[in-house]
Amino acid sequence: MKNLNIKNNQVTKSFLLFATVLLLIHCTTPKKVKFKDPVDTKDKQITYQAKKTYQFEKLGVWVSNEFEGAHLNGASQINDSIIVLKFNPENIPINKSPYYAFKTWSDTPKQIYFGFDYPEGFEHRYKPKQKLNGNWSIVDSLDLIELDERLLLKLKVDKEPRIIAAQEINASENVRQWYLQNIVASNDFVRVKSVGNTKLGKDMPVLDIYNGNPEGKPIIVLLTRQHPPEVTGYFAFQNFLKTIVDQSELSIKFLNHYRVLAFPILNPDGVDLGHWRHNANGIDLNRDWSKYRQPEVKNVVSFITNTSKEDNGKIVLGLDFHSTYEDVFYTNETRAGTTLPNFIDDWFLLLEKNIEGYKVNEKDSNSNKPVSKGWFLYGQNATGITYEIGDHTPKERIVQIGSTSAKAMMEVLLKENL
Known part of the structure; x- marks a missing residue:
């Protein structure tokens, strides 16, 4: 009986140690990232519109x-x-x-x-x-x-x-219905998870996408709707993601080797409130990728980094979909020594090859302010790109660019994986 008690105590201690390790992994505060030009992202008062x-x-x-x-x-x-x-x-x-x-x-x-x-x-x-x-x-x-x-x-x-x-309205419930019907419904390799809640209690979903075992799979992160009105970027995100999960030969092969974390709406509070740019705390989320003072960015960064640690998957690429006055890709100048030093050139070359008459509009500079593409570079040594679609780019063109750029990304990354 004494030996049995000793064994039980050892099992209990081992279990507690294991549980403690898991708890620490999940509760670890993400490492802050320094930027040349910091931005104050402490809460600022907002004025709510009177619903009437x-x-x-x-x-x-x-x-x-x-x-x-x-x-x-x-x-x-x-x-x-x-x-x-x-x-x-x-x-x-x-x-x-x-x-x-x-x-x-x-x-x-x-x-x-x-x-x-x-x-x-x-x-x-x-x-x-x-x-x-x-x-x-x-x-x-x-x-x-x-x-x-x-x-x-x-x-x-x-x-x-x-x-x-100003733009077609895609509120948080519209977004939820879209990904459930178009991405999740017929794809058992797409897992819907939550990374937490916003100030107003809205869920922040993530789609965790891969085939087989996630252990060791390099991670690609897709983000959108940090800024509420930037809907054309969200449309590109939709077509990009649909192409990744279309179960073509390319898609299946890609998801056998890579894992995608797709965040379809980072700022649901701001979207549903009809904000010009900020979240419910009055902050531009794409200036908070340093100290993570806002719940949306903190939740997303924590999930990405914890997922990477838990399954030994290196974060290699981050694409953040936005809208501006014209189609443009904002890239980081620093590429040598990063996870994918040749990706951008190879990706853009293939994109231009596959769309007749298309010329990539690239503007490269290392991020001085704490934006997502800088976080991928400085925080993860990964390739970070802000993927911008013009305010008035026709929908047919957005579909073409979104789908073709996803195929080109998968082709380039599969070559990198060989």
């Missing part, structure tokens, strides 16, 4: 921001045909890229002019898109009028509510 439906009885018109992803701070009638809409950022300083999204309808068909009122110093950036009967389209440029330094949108309204927005 504005009724203009004499006109028989209604304007509302009572939906996820809306942004409207006020509405006032100027005359019998003009309604001025006010749009303010969640806080300042902030990028001068005003975001707007509102719903409107009327009791009888009529033509209304909507004036866009931005704070002083802010200029119109995004061409209006319209969602009517479930379908999105771009508003005709002939219906946009500049008058007295104010943009007017001429719109025919009726009983059918329509949304007018």
